[in-house]
Amino acid sequence: MKTMIPIDPASTQAVTSLGREQPRDELSLHGETLARLRDYIVEGNIPDGGRIPERQLCEMFGISRTPLREALKVLASEGLVDLLPNRGARVRQLSEQDLRELFDVMGGLEALAGRLACENITDHEIADIERLHYEMYGYYLHRDMPGYFRVNQLIHQKIVEASRNATLLATYGSFAGRIRRIRYSANFARKRERWGEAMREHETILDALRRRAGDELSDILFRHLRQKRAAAVEHLSEGAAATGAPTSTSSTP
Amino acid sequence: MKTMIPIDPASTQAVTSLGREQPRDELSLHGETLARLRDYIVEGNIPDGGRIPERQLCEMFGISRTPLREALKVLASEGLVDLLPNRGARVRQLSEQDLRELFDVMGGLEALAGRLACENITDHEIADIERLHYEMYGYYLHRDMPGYFRVNQLIHQKIVEASRNATLLATYGSFAGRIRRIRYSANFARKRERWGEAMREHETILDALRRRAGDELSDILFRHLRQKRAAAVEHLSEGAAATGAPTSTSSTP
DNA sequence: ACCATCAATATTGCATTCAATTTTTGATTC
DNA sequence: GAATCAAAAATTGAATGCAATATTGATGGT
Numbered sequence: 197m198k199t200m201i202p203i204d205p206a207s208t209q210a211v212t213s214l215g216r217e218q219p220r221d222e223l224s225l226h227g228e229t230l231a232r233l234r235d236y237i238v239e240g241n242i243p244d245g246g247r248i249p250e251r252q253l254c255e256m257f258g259i260s261r262t263p264l265r266e267a268l269k270v271l272a273s274e275g276l277v278d279l280l281p282n283r284g285a286r287v288r289q290l291s292e293q294d295l296r297e298l299f300d301v302m303g304g305l306e307a308l309a310g311r312l313a314c315e316n317i318t319d320h321e322i323a324d325i326e327r328l329h330y331e332m333y334g335y336y337l338h339r340d341m342p343g344y345f346r347v348n349q350l351i352h353q354k355i356v357e358a359s360r361n362a363t364l365l366a367t368y369g370s371f372a373g374r375i376r377r378i379r380y381s382a383n384f385a386r387k388r389e390r391w392g393e394a395m396r397e398h399e400t401i402l403d404a405l406r407r408r409a410g411d412e413l414s415d416i417l418f419r420h421l422r423q424k425r426a427a428a429v430e431h432l433s434e435g436a437a438a439t440g441a442p443t444s445t446s447s448t449p
Numbered sequence: 450m451k452t453m454i455p456i457d458p459a460s461t462q463a464v465t466s467l468g469r470e471q472p473r474d475e476l477s478l479h480g481e482t483l484a485r486l487r488d489y490i491v492e493g494n495i496p497d498g499g500r501i502p503e504r505q506l507c508e509m510f511g512i513s514r515t516p517l518r519e520a521l522k523v524l525a526s527e528g529l530v531d532l533l534p535n536r537g538a539r540v541r542q543l544s545e546q547d548l549r550e551l552f553d554v555m556g557g558l559e560a561l562a563g564r565l566a567c568e569n570i571t572d573h574e575i576a577d578i579e580r581l582h583y584e585m586y587g588y589y590l591h592r593d594m595p596g597y598f599r600v601n602q603l604i605h606q607k608i609v610e611a612s613r614n615a616t617l618l619a620t621y622g623s624f625a626g627r628i629r630r631i632r633y634s635a636n637f638a639r640k641r642e643r644w645g646e647a648m649r650e651h652e653t654i655l656d657a658l659r660r661r662a663g664d665e666l667s668d669i670l671f672r673h674l675r676q677k678r679a680a681a682v683e684h685l686s687e688g689a690a691a692t693g694a695p696t697s698t699s700s701t702p
Numbered sequence: 703a704c705c706a707t708c709a710a711t712a713t714t715g716c717a718t719t720c721a722a723t724t725t726t727t728g729a730t731t732c
Numbered sequence: 733g734a735a736t737c738a739a740a741a742a743t744t745g746a747a748t749g750c751a752a753t754a755t756t757g758a759t760g761g762t
Binding site: 224226230262265266267269270273274275279281282294297298300301303304305307308309311312361362363364367411414415418 | 515526556615667
Binding site: 477479513 | 715716718723724725
């Protein structure tokens with residue numbers, strides 16, 4: 197057994213600072229832990245449905261269980277983990293249904309963002325997005341999927357930012373995090389045949405944005421996300437078929 | 450020194466049943482406390498910007514600080530409370546800007562709900578909503594504001610439920626809770642002159658729903674919420690003017 | 703061999719304790 | 733009498749302790 201010794205302030209400080217490159221004004225261990233644990237999970241360090249080892253993570257982060265458990269409750273409310281009474285926390289496994297729902301909500305949020313962006317976006321911001329659009333087109337022509345994907349995400353992000361709605365931005369970010377795990381978990385890539393279609397959709401997005409046609413952009417963005425949804429669900433079921441992992445949340449013991 | 454008041458299971462169960470999001474058989478003190486504290490705050494038992502007395506609430510709920518503090522972190526992530534480092538938790542005071550943002554997000558979620566509802570709603574559900582609509586019209590004719598308001602909320606709830614998207618439903622509920630505080634805090638009532646307009650909007654909502662015109666319903670619902678937004682912001686600024694309370698979040702000490 | 707049973711062990715949920723702040727109080731000075 | 737400041741008290745953030753609950757592993761019966 198370990199002999200717990202009262203820790204003097206100096207050593208506590210040392211433990212806290214381990215692994216931290218930024219001396220940010222993060223005052224609370226809770227906030228720090230929350231961000232670190234969320235990243236840890238979103239980046240896929242724990243497999244889908246995998247148990248979250250409290251004690252181990254405490255040692256890893258150099259903290260006690262209290263702030264870690266607080267972070268777990270928050271992540272559970274965000275939908276990233278499941279909390280099983282007396283049986284610990286597990287990384288939430290998304291079913292196909294979950295994924296469809298999540299993409300539809302993302303679609304709704306982007307549709308809203310597009311609508312609001314048309315009300316608030318500046319010419320300068322549109323020019324920015326146009327630049328990104330042509331950069332993305334370049335990646336498309338060169339068949340550079342990772343580059344395309346990165347800029348694509350950036351364009352959507354810029355539209356949400358142009359909505360001038362911090363609440364929407366935060367909500368969008370939270371949902372994006374829940375979906376992002378999937379991308380890390382495997383080489384999530386749009387089917388080739390859909391790629392050209394997506395590129396054309398982006399043309400119409402840019403066009404509606406230029407004309408500041410809110411209703412129209414709203415519809416286009418929702419449908420665009422529906423296409424992404426189809427690709428994601430397809431990807432998930434293929435991945436499940438390959439590994440034999442269940443895709444439904446119905447856990448009958 | 451401490452007079453802990455043990456709570457019998459029956460009473461806690463009763464309080465829990467007020468909760469919306471987690472209708473499961475809550476075993477954990479954390480989940481129980483979360484629901485209770487959320488209701489306590491949403492119902493306006495603590496004034497806007499007011500300090501949340503940890504110790505007092507612990508005694509009130511008959512629990513220790515650990516589960517209460519866990520609940521506070523979750524409520525902070527939901528946007529209901531602010532966590533000030535070393536200075537405790539406070540009920541989040543909504544600025545006019547916050548309120549505008551919240552109503553726009555609600556508008557986006559309802560617009561999405563309307564779109565999805567048109568894909569999934571059954572004839573039976575439409576008939577249900579029609580019935581509610583005419584019931585609401587009755588309240589309108591009798592100038593029964595509370596009755597109107599209650600059924601109005603119910604109609605919107607039914608549309609969100611008809612979307613068949615549990616994620617959307619939960620998110621909608623969470624945002625509704627953040628706004629609901631305002632309603633409790635004062636006699637939030639739509640201006641008379643806008644009442645007729647709102648009633649007409651509901652006619653078009655029902656019409657679009659009957660025709661299952663998703664794009665159209667989506668637009669109508671967003672605009673409908675924009676009207677509500679205007680009323681809410683107006684109400685907030687009037688209330689602020691009356692009490693002399695600040696409406697902005699900029700807290701310069 | 704296979705499966706049930708039960709003790710040993712580990713983990714969880716919450717309470718309690720402790721150090722570090724912040725807030726309040728009360729004396730003191732101008 | 734108002735302003736200032738130090739000591740006391742209260743409050744907060746986090747660590748640790750402990751009972752209750754799961755999980756594991758050994759044992760014995762079929």
